[in-house]
Amino acid sequence: MRKNYIAGEWRTSAASTENTNPSDTRDMIDLYARADIQDVEDAVAAARQAFSSWSRSSPLQRFECLDAIGTEIIARKHELGDMLAREEGKILKEATAEAHRAGHLFKFFAAQAYSPDTDGYRSLRDGVELEVRRQPIGVVGGDRPETGQPGHYLAPALFVGTSNRMRLNREEIFGPIATVIAVANYDEALAVANDADYGLSAGIITRDVSIQRHFVNNIEAGMAQVNLPTAGMDFHAPFTGKKGSSFGPPEKGIYCREFFTGVKVVHAAIS
Numbered sequence: 001m002r003k004n005y006i007a008g009e010w011r012t013s014a015a016s017t018e019n020t021n022p023s024d025t026r027d028m029i030d031l032y033a034r035a036d037i038q039d040v041e042d043a044v045a046a047a048r049q050a051f052s053s054w055s056r057s058s059p060l061q062r063f064e065c066l067d068a069i070g071t072e073i074i075a076r077k078h079e080l081g082d083m084l085a086r087e088e089g090k091i092l093k094e095a096t097a098e099a100h101r102a103g104h105l106f107k108f109f110a111a112q113a114y115s116p117d118t119d120g121y122r123s124l125r126d127g128v129e130l131e132v133r134r135q136p137i138g139v140v141g142g143d144r145p146e147t148g149q150p151g152h153y154l155a156p157a158l159f160v161g162t163s164n165r166m167r168l169n170r171e172e173i174f175g176p177i178a179t180v181i182a183v184a185n186y187d188e189a190l191a192v193a194n195d196a197d198y199g200l201s202a203g204i205i206t207r208d209v210s211i212q213r214h215f216v217n218n219i220e221a222g223m224a225q226v227n228l229p230t231a232g233m234d235f236h237a238p239f240t241g242k243k244g245s246s247f248g249p250p251e252k253g254i255y256c257r258e259f260f261t262g263v264k265v266v267h268a269a270i271s
Helices: 037-053 059-075 077-088 092-112 188-196 207-217 255-260
Strands: 004-006 010-011 016-020 028-033 119-123 128-136 157-160 177-179 203-204 221-228 260-271
Touching: 004 037, 028 077, 059 077, 059 092, 077 092, 188 207, 203 207, 207 221, 255 260
Parallel strands: 157 177, 203 221
Antiparallel strands: 004 010, 016 028, 119 128, 128 260
């Protein structure tokens, strides 16, 4: 059984979860310890204790820690890619690339440790200094949803002859399916694409530069792809959506500092 790492030690549990390869249900990857309430409380307490010193660590300390993690992930990307492919059922090439990208994400954020965390402003009042500091939010957590998407319960499928009125095209389904909606022209295609409650990533294939520009300016999605697949974003650019596909600040890139940090505004009279 794979144990949980809590407060500096590996802990087992009375309950466990079986991790099965969704692309080959005969492949049982391992048993994983299922944390109980006490485990969660201990983990949160340990995180809060560590936050006090970690949040006040030097840029060099944070850089070296995050950079070392990134280096280790990249060095083990084939091992991690194989595990990821078995856990999620995705192709090995894509899983290995995802592990490689994860390592570079750590290295990107390691470099961010040297970025300024304070902005200076000129106050409207004489004899007053004004600055805005960014400070880490602290320990956060969330609940695991009880329901899941199709997974290995649904075989890969292509649905043709569909319309935007169908539930299949109204929900954001994370499963091995694709749908086809026939349209007469670009204008109708854009209207159909925007007639949705979600807007994560959208793409267009065309050599017409004017249509490319119009699409980028008018598609209601957080990420627009031109002559490219709708997956595979650069790790240093923000990952975001519109409408029901996003909540709060973007992930990745420098924009996610809004997600991980809060603002403190400081006014100080000059004596």
